[in-house]
Amino acid sequence: MRFLDIQKMAVHALGKNKIQTALTMLGIVIGVSAVIAMVSLGEGAQKLVQDQVAGMGTNVLQIQGGGGWNAGGGARQGNDQQSLTEGDVESIRQEVPTVKLVTPIAQAQGQFVFGNQNWQSRVEGSNEHYLDIRGLKIDQGDFFTAQDVQTASRVVVLGKTVAENLFQGSDPIGQTIRIRNLPYRVIGVLTPKGQSANGQDQDDFAIMPYTTVQKKMTNSAIPRINRISVSAIGAQATGAAKDQITELLRERHSIRPGQPEDFRVNNLTEVAEAAEATTRVMTLLLGSIAAVSLLVGGIGIMNIMLVSVTERTREIGIRMAIGSRGSYIRMQFLAESVILCMLGGLIGVLLGIGLSVAIARVMGWPSFVSPQAASIAFLFSAATGVFFGYYPAHKAASLDPIEALRYE
């Protein structure tokens, strides 16, 4: 018997009972589309998290001054806030081999004024490496240089939101704005990053040399450093960098073993990994729940195929009488269930893709259809056809032709 004839026979048999075929297929369609929609959503969420992490900068460690938390969970006393010094920055740069770039961060708030426009925003003071560490880019103009940092130039690079609110579309480069009543020259505008996952505007800030912030914007006598931002030489190095920085700063701050630190090193990669692991587990969970519906669909196939074998007992008897081997009968029934499942799988893939795009649009998530999930779900549906079709097909093939012919 020719292979193509078996396929034709199976398609013909499926075509005889269109409603039954369609309903049986529906189980697989729902199962496959659920798997694809769930996994795609999960992976979309994962991608969202990854994007945010990339937004925080690559391989970034943040050293928070005085941000240590005691065992009770509350913040430690406020006077530790100024525990970080320029000496710390310098020694991290020189002594920690896994660190690539370092910048001190000095923060301030202020009213930005240009002409009759004004805007309340915050200022991040840093050195010339800020963009590289945070993974940011300049849209217009330039960033400030090491020279500017050294001389505490009164220059400012604006986030897109600030620039738009102050300049209302006119070119900000070279203009002078006033922050806390002091004039600063706008030398650049950052490429916008949009909203963060929790809806925060990531473009609503400005950057200046930290020396400028320290001298012009804060009133304290000691130059203040709120944070140190560090980028490690690679993603794998962040753990080592964290350990090395902690050790170095404990030593520099003369903290004895066992005593709590007056600083805190946050490894953003770790945070990112934790978040990613969470979404991955969520994806897996959603996927497994959806897979259960595929399983149920498969059992539906088996049920219908068993009914079909019983219904067609006489037909099987006729086929055997006129010379069909048992194996041809088995192949025909198996082909029926596999074709049913693969067709259902195909429709399910298309439906699942449509569904995940639709849901992603409603939720405002990046729409991300996982081709892996689609192909796995499709192959799984074909495997479902073989697995759940085999027993009914085998049952059909082992019928006794005489008994089957006599069946009413």
Next chain:
Amino acid sequence: MPQRETESSASTSAPVIQLSGVHKIYRTGEIEVHALQGVSMNVRRGEFVAVMGPSGSGKSTMMNIIGCLDRLSSGTYILDGIDVSTMSRNELADTRNQKIGFVFQAFNLIPRTSALANVELPMVYAGVSPAERSERARAALEGVGLGAKEHSFPNQLSGGQQQRVALARAMASNPAIILADEPTGALDSKTAEEIMSMFQQLNRERGITIVLVTHEPDVALHAKRLVRFKDGLIQEDRSITPQDDILTLLHPLEVSHEIP
């Protein structure tokens, strides 16, 4: 073995069916049913045999064995020179496919499948190419006068037409024998007569060997030879002559006529 048997039966043509000492025992739990108790029978090429007998006489069992649907418990069965007594399920299926054309009482066409596709089906299992099998199937349908009905489904055809499609299906693969099991049992007498003349015509004009099971004497009258079963044995085996009529076939002949 087959060759020697063939030579020993020194008649004009070689037997297409050779049964010798065939026993068939069914076991259902503790009970044994001895359906055939040592049947020997030869059917030569071109014969038209009517098999008669009351129910339980073993004629159905005989038909199943001749049709390679069932296996015998002991004895030998040589079909068209091939010993089928010890064949496996698959070999039996292939033998049915190539050597036997079935015609059943209930027509047994595949439902919701065109007449042409039904006739083609045995050739599909034989692996004949689509072009060749549709050509042969069309020819077979023409042969039974249903050339115009090739696209009709069985439920659109009358009983007589369905049986003719079944006959075309049986003929299309050039079988060694046609095995008809009560082929007129579901037909009115006029249609039955049509079908029976068709069998006669096939036998007379194309020399096709036919084995026909029936319990109706007027149907059996169309055959050339009568084999009557009783209690798992052949009770009577004789030619049907023009002198025979329904009454002479209704009951076995007196002792004097029995074959020694």
